[in-house]
Amino acid sequence: MQSNVVVLDNGGGLIKVGLGGERDPSTIIPNCLYRPLSSKKWLHPSPTSSDDPLDLTSASVRRPIDRGYLINPDLQRDIWSHLFSSLHIPPSQSSLLLTEPLFTLPSIQRATDELVFEDFNFSALYVADSPSLAHLYEASLRPTGIVSKAQCSLVVDCGFSFTHAAPVFQNFTINYAAKRIDLGGKALTNYLKELVSYRAVNVMDETFLMDDVKEKLCFVSLDVPRDLKIARKSGKDNLFRCTYVLPDGVTHTKGYVKNPDEAQRYLTLTSGDQPAQNKELDELQVTETPKDRKKTDLTKNEFDLTNERFLVPEMIFHPADLGMNQAGLAECIVRAVNSCHPHLHPVLYESIILTGGSTLFPRFAERIERELRPIVPDCYQVKITTQEDPILGVWRGGSLLASSPDFEAMCVTKSEYEELGSARCRRRFFH
Amino acid sequence: MDEDASNPFRRMSSRTRKVASKMAAALASSDNRTQAALARLEALENDNGVIEAVEINDDDEASLDDDDQVYMQKKQSKSMKRKTRQAKALEARKAPRTFIELLHEANLESWPPHVPSYIRAAVGPPSSTSRRHFCAVCGSAANYSCVRCGTRFCSCRCQNIHNDTRCLKFVA
Numbered sequence A: 001m002q003s004n005v006v007v008l009d010n011g012g013g014l015i016k017v018g019l020g021g022e023r024d025p026s027t028i029i030p031n032c033l034y035r036p037l038s039s040k041k042w043l044h045p046s047p048t049s050s051d052d053p054l055d056l057t058s059a060s061v062r063r064p065i066d067r068g069y070l071i072n073p074d075l076q077r078d079i080w081s082h083l084f085s086s087l088h089i090p091p092s093q094s095s096l097l098l099t100e101p102l103f104t105l106p107s108i109q110r111a112t113d114e115l116v117f118e119d120f121n122f123s124a125l126y127v128a129d130s131p132s133l134a135h136l137y138e139a140s141l142r143p144t145g146i147v148s149k150a151q152c153s154l155v156v157d158c159g160f161s162f163t164h165a166a167p168v169f170q171n172f173t174i175n176y177a178a179k180r181i182d183l184g185g186k187a188l189t190n191y192l193k194e195l196v197s198y199r200a201v202n203v204m205d206e207t208f209l210m211d212d213v214k215e216k217l218c219f220v221s222l223d224v225p226r227d228l229k230i231a232r233k234s235g236k237d238n239l240f241r242c243t244y245v246l247p248d249g250v251t252h253t254k255g256y257v258k259n260p261d262e263a264q265r266y267l268t269l270t271s272g273d274q275p276a277q278n279k280e281l282d283e284l285q286v287t288e289t290p291k292d293r294k295k296t297d298l299t300k301n302e303f304d305l306t307n308e309r310f311l312v313p314e315m316i317f318h319p320a321d322l323g324m325n326q327a328g329l330a331e332c333i334v335r336a337v338n339s340c341h342p343h344l345h346p347v348l349y350e351s352i353i354l355t356g357g358s359t360l361f362p363r364f365a366e367r368i369e370r371e372l373r374p375i376v377p378d379c380y381q382v383k384i385t386t387q388e389d390p391i392l393g394v395w396r397g398g399s400l401l402a403s404s405p406d407f408e409a410m411c412v413t414k415s416e417y418e419e420l421g422s423a424r425c426r427r428r429f430f431h
Numbered sequence B: 001m002d003e004d005a006s007n008p009f010r011r012m013s014s015r016t017r018k019v020a021s022k023m024a025a026a027l028a029s030s031d032n033r034t035q036a037a038l039a040r041l042e043a044l045e046n047d048n049g050v051i052e053a054v055e056i057n058d059d060d061e062a063s064l065d066d067d068d069q070v071y072m073q074k075k076q077s078k079s080m081k082r083k084t085r086q087a088k089a090l091e092a093r094k095a096p097r098t099f100i101e102l103l104h105e106a107n108l109e110s111w112p113p114h115v116p117s118y119i120r121a122a123v124g125p126p127s128s129t130s131r132r133h134f135c136a137v138c139g140s141a142a143n144y145s146c147v148r149c150g151t152r153f154c155s156c157r158c159q160n161i162h163n164d165t166r167c168l169k170f171v172a
C-alpha cells in the first residue's frame, strides 16, 4: 500500500509543509494566529493566497512555540488542523516526517506524539532534526563534494528562535557536540523594534511590519567601527541612511522602502581592512547635528534608519553587546568543532553549511569567515556554503529522506505507539 | 470565522499594558541594574510589544478565554477524550506555561553528566572579556553608562534623552 508522506518543518516562525518527494513545500505560512485591528477574532494566516489582503498593522500574535520549543500543543493543533484541511491532506492516510529542535524536553516530545497520533491519527511518524536534513540536502546537490564524500558537515542553523552550530557525521547530528546561542530572528526583530521606537516612531506593536523592515534593510557589517563612523555622517556621505514608509491604512496597507536605490548604497563598501580609507574617514568625520536625526514624531508616516541596519544582525556575532553572557557565532562554531574527535576538525571547517532564515542577511557568510579565520588553526581550510534557499533547505532534506526506500522502516507506526508509548518509540529516533 | 462573542472593549484595553509580575519583582529589587538587564533580555523573546501584554482588567481577560473556548469547541467537539484534554488545556491556559517553566520541571540537572541536554548545549560565555558598548540612544560607541540602570550612552546629549524618556523603562 502506497501511503503519502507529509513533510512538516514546524518552525517557530514559519511552517513549511508539503509532500515527500516534491522539490518544494506546498505552502509556507507563519506558525501563529494573529488578530488584526480590524478583527475581534484570532485569525489563521491564509495558506493559499500569497498576497494577503489583511492589514496586519498593530496585529497581535499568538505562537505555539516559545524559545524554539512547542509549549502550546492546543494552539498548534488548531494551526495544523486548519492547514491540513485547506491543503486537503488526510492525516489518517499519511505518514508524517516532522522536524523537532535538538534537545526537546521529554514532556514536549510526549505532547508532540499525542498530537500526531491521538489528535491527528497519522499512521506513522518520523522525527528528524534540522541539521541532519540540511546536511542531507547539501550532500545530494554535490554527490562528489566533501560534504557528500565525508558524510560530514558543520551545520549552522540560524532560525527564528535560536542559533545552533551542529556537527553532522554519517548523516546523523552529533548532539553532544551541538552548541546553541539563544538568539534568532525573533529577537532580532524585537531589537529592531526597540531601536526604532527609541529613536523615531513607536513600532513596538508592529511585528509584521518590522519583520519586513529587517528583511529588506538589515545587513551584516564587515567592519563595525568603520561603519559606525560612516553612519554618523550627514547627507550623501552616510551610505546607510534610508527611509521606510509606514502603511497609512488607506492607499497602502503594507510599508515599503522609500528609495530602494538609496538603500543599496552600502554595497559599494567592500573590504573592511583599508587603513587609508579609515584615516580619511576619521578626518572627514562630521558629528551629527541634532536636526540630522529627526525627532520623534508620531504623526510622521516614515522613519529613517542608519546604524540600526547593521547593529541588529550584529547581535548574533556579539551577543555580549546586549548584555547576554554568550559567545558569538564564530566562537560557537569553534566550540562545536572542538567537541568532536580531532580527526573530524579539518573536514568540519571545510564543510560549514548555513541554513535558516536569519542567514539571509547580506554578507552573513563573509563575516563568519572573517571572524573564524583568525581563530581556526592555519592548517585548516575554512569553507562556508550558504544554502541556495536557507528557509527551505531543511524541508527539502526532509522531502528527500521521505522518498528514500528506507523511510518506512525508520518510522514509528501508530500501533507501535499505542503498544509501547511515547518514550519507548522515541528511542528509535535517538541518534 | 466564528461569530463575535467578545467584549467590545477588548480591542481598546488589549493595547494597554500592565506590569507583569517579574517586572514588579524587578522594581522591588535593590539591584536595578541587574534586573533591568535581565528584563531587557527577556523582552527580546516577547511576541507582542516590549513588556509581555497582560490584559488590564480581569473581565477582559475572561472574554479572551471565552473566545478561545468557542473556537476550540468548534474544532473538537467530537469525542469525550478530547473534551477531557480540552478541559485540561483550558486549565493550562489560565496559567500559561512558558518554556522556562517546562525546562524547570524537566529537572535536567539530575541527568547523568554524559547525556546531552538543553542546558549543556548552551554555548557559554564569550572567551574574550573585551566587551563593546553601543549607545542605546544613537548607536555610536558608548563609553559611559547610566548609574541607575546601566544603559550605555555616548554623550551628554544622549544621556539627557535617556534620563528624560527611557531610564528604567524595562523595570517600570
Ligand SMILES: [Zn+2]
Binding pocket: B135, B136, B137, B138, B139, B140, B153, B154, B155, B158
Ligand atoms: Zn549616543
Ligand SMILES: [Zn+2]
Binding pocket: B146, B147, B148, B149, B150, B151, B162, B163, B166, B167, B168
Ligand atoms: Zn538609566
